[in-house]
Amino acid sequence: GSAGSLWWLWAWAVWMGFNLLILVLYPTVIAPLFNKFQPLEDESLKARVTALMQRCGFAAKGLFVMDGSKRSAHANAYFTGFGAAKRVVFYDTLLKQLSPAEVDAVLAHELGHFKHKHIIKRIVMLFALSLAGFALLGWLSSQIWFYTGLGVLPNMNAPNDALALLLFMLVVPLFSFFISPLFAQLSRQHEFQADAYAARQTDGRDLSSALLKLYKDNASTLTPDPVFVKCYYSHPPASERLARMSAIQPSPAGAPA
Numbered sequence: 647g648s649a650g651s652l653w654w655l656w657a658w659a660v661w662m663g664f665n666l667l668i669l670v671l672y673p674t675v676i677a678p679l680f681n682k683f684q685p686l687e688d689e690s691l692k693a694r695v696t697a698l699m700q701r702c703g704f705a706a707k708g709l710f711v712m713d714g715s716k717r718s719a720h721a722n723a724y725f726t727g728f729g730a731a732k733r734v735v736f737y738d739t740l741l742k743q744l745s746p747a748e749v750d751a752v753l754a755h756e757l758g759h760f761k762h763k764h765i766i767k768r769i770v771m772l773f774a775l776s777l778a779g780f781a782l783l784g785w786l787s788s789q790i791w792f793y794t795g796l797g798v799l800p801n802m803n804a805p806n807d808a809l810a811l812l813l814f815m816l817v818v819p820l821f822s823f824f825i826s827p828l829f830a831q832l833s834r835q836h837e838f839q840a841d842a843y844a845a846r847q848t849d850g851r852d853l854s855s856a857l858l859k860l861y862k863d864n865a866s867t868l869t870p871d872p873v874f875v876k877c878y879y880s881h882p883p884a885s886e887r888l889a890r891m892s893a894i895q896p897s898p899a900g901a902p903a
Contacts, residue, residue: 758843
């Protein structure tokens with residue numbers, strides 16, 4: 647192609663640019679197309695949540711409630727946006743199912759992800775892995791055996807970039823099958839770290855009771871197969887999370903951990 651032998655690098659740059667654009671546009675442009683977002687009106691909960699965020703040194707542009715119940719009973723809270731534009735979003739289902747103290751604990755868990763920079767780490771990892779993947783694609787596109795091994799005869803007098811990309815997409819699941827358990831393990835470690843942070847900032851018992859309600863309402867089994875957990879679970883089973891939290895002592899007066 648016109649990009650020459652480094653076409654894969656241009657393809658990676660476009661791919662990552664698209665991903666970052668979606669990340670920036672999602673909270674203010676894309677998400678409101680599918681759900682309604684309204685400012686949190688519960689003044690006592692607002693005061694409680696604001697106090698927690700100040701205690702943790704976190705500033706947000708606004709607190710919003712999303713009408714998640716129109717699609718499912720799934721309950722959650724999350725942060726979205728960058729820098730000073732960060733918003734805190736609560737599913738309406740979360741506010742219905744949990745007490746104010748439990749909502750506080752769930753939010754503290756999400757703050758834990760931010761404090762440990764889990765989101766940034768995952769974005770950097772996505773950058774690095776996708777760059778390695780595109781570089782591998784660039785190299786394989788010039789190897790005859792890559793095509794013939796998959797039963798395809800390439801035209802060696804013309805670029806085969808598009809053909810290479812199609813074949814590469816067919817074989818990627820084979821590699822991801824071995825890599826995904828490592829990502830699942832890393833994600834479970836992040837969840838444990840966020841739990842520990844939340845248990846120090848709020849009462850661990852509130853987070854424990856909130857988790858039990860959320861696992862139940864999200865139809866998650868409390869006793870999954872341990873081998874399946876190691877390979878595929880991005881979140882640890884409730885039993886493991888509760889056992890770890892029961893051993894954590896809260897910081898005095900909710901001091902930052």
